[in-house]
Amino acid sequence: MKGITAIGAGVALWLCAATSGMTAPALTVLCGVDEAWCATMKAAFEAKSGIEVAMTRKSNGDILTQIRAEKDTPTVDVWWGGTGDTHLQAGSENLLEPYRPAHERDMLPWAQNFFAISGGRSAGIYAGALGFAYNADLLHTLKLPAPTCWKDLADNAYRGRIRSGNPNSSGTAFTTLATLVQLFGEDEAFRFMGALNRNIDQYTTAGSAPVKAAARGETLIGISFMHDAVTQKQAGFPLVIVAPCEGTGYEIGAVSIVKGARHLENAKSFVDFALTPEGQGTGAAAGQNQVPSNARAELPPGAPDISLIKMVDFDFATFGSPEERSRLLKRFDAEIAATN
Template identity: 55%
Template sequence: MTRTNLMLCASLAALGFAASAANADKLTLYCSAEEEWCQAMARGFEDATGIDVNMTRKSSGETFAQLRAEASNPKGDVWWGGTGDPHLQAAEEGLSQEYISPMRDQLHPWAIAQAESAGNKTIGIYSGALGYGYNNDLLAANNLPEPACWKDLLKPEYKGHVQMANPNSSGTAYTTLASMVQLFGEDEGFEFMKGLHANINQYTKSGSAPIKAAGRGETTIGIVFMHDAVAQAVAGFPVTVVAPCEGTGYEIGSMSIIEGARNLEEAQKFYDWALSAEAQNLALEANSYQLMSNVNAQSSDKAPDMSKIKLIDYDFVKYGSSDERKRLLQKWDEEVSVLPQ
């Protein structure tokens, strides 16, 4: 065989390998849960199916913004995790697509209700109540009283001791804003947010960052979903978890297949697998303490007991709508974030 023929064969072989690699099963996953849980889900699906997963972790607000930016040329296949409000908004704006999984008969009613409210363009995968946690050592060192209610956080002695995320980037913080409006009424809810703003030392990008900072002793109080505070306490940090006395909002963490997904078959396989008890049990391995949507999924005795928490009747349809979300965030930007601290 001539040198030219050898080079031609090598080139053809390389092209064949490249084509094979390009055709290999793969999935692009956008994940809005904790990094450890996101990694567990990506690797678990790879192990279960042999499908390669390219996973990117961002907060739910950031991921929603990315879906919007990529709408004309979608790059992701599945969006898994994060608060349900932006998933509902994505469904409303045509950024996700309808899919009815054969796993639905294994789910709690609240997970299916989430799907039905969005034309089956999203579905509930976990639930968790909003609250806050505080660092016991810092509270004692600063001679501060133990807070038990939302309005306790407005007291002057907590100035500079409270941290929460920015509701523009964080689903947790948007749930906080929407919860205060529903709990106290819009006028009083915004007065609460203004009073809270005076005591905030930092608005973080990530929803769970405030309680991690509290665990490390960088802030005294972190407003988060209670399961994130539990995770810090279980990890050995001096954190006490609070279910506020007035009542509180909650999330239905959700999953959506992205409209225009390039790997639709793989996306549907992930969707079905992620609703299985086997996949949802990975939450405990990743030290996540939400209530999972599969009725057969395991739960930890350390997880917050939702039945014992005073929950508001959170209006997911209204506060997950594009117009309402945009209006509340704009009002927060114009009336709260600009105030001096």
């Protein structure tokens, strides 16, 4: 029985001090990126603005669930980070506040296109290509072939040696699901995922967890965004990062203001800062390797060159719609998750 790990779920990472007698924070942010980046961004914005921030790290699906549950009395002001399809879904459900950031004209074309698709409710802050990574030392020990394509992952040689996210909670994993559908067609994609499922040892809540597990040798292969694998490789782990031969999808990470935000002006200041070169530079400062959306921002030295990767023409409008997302997740639960 494959479990869904509790990594990133159940226990929120509070990144602000909470001591008795302190005044309530002037801004509440849900963070969908790596914990280290959450902390770095919080510190940088507080130092720049003097605004105290309460920041909680959660997986994208959990953030969307919380914002939906609190739509009449929101406790969150800003949703920062995480895959853009869930931001688009929240926007289509009228859960986000339209806002045109001060630095919108500095955004790269893909970010400007995303902003337009969102109806001005979400701004793209970074991009990252999907892929997988394997532990080279473990591969050598097991004397297994090196995978280079998506279809390779269905090989019986990798039985119980692959880890992936759960698309119900992980934005990374939903991007994987949407990517496979766009690459192979829906029915063929689900046949592939059925074969791949036999090789999955665990579905995780957080999208970066699989590649972190591969880095530590807890599993052989982790499906994740390539920039998350680069971060682990830079830390000294024996990972080989693969851009699948058939092509792959990508994410646009986003920032959005929650509709009914209690600290609207502070929320606007946070979004403006998130789109500056300084705000986007907090990613590299935290050891992250996403491609920033501001044309004037410095590219992290380890960021994958997405111009060299075979990419699908990712349909954010379709796969960010509530109807399509819900339909695909129901099919995943019925045909893939139910067989575990």
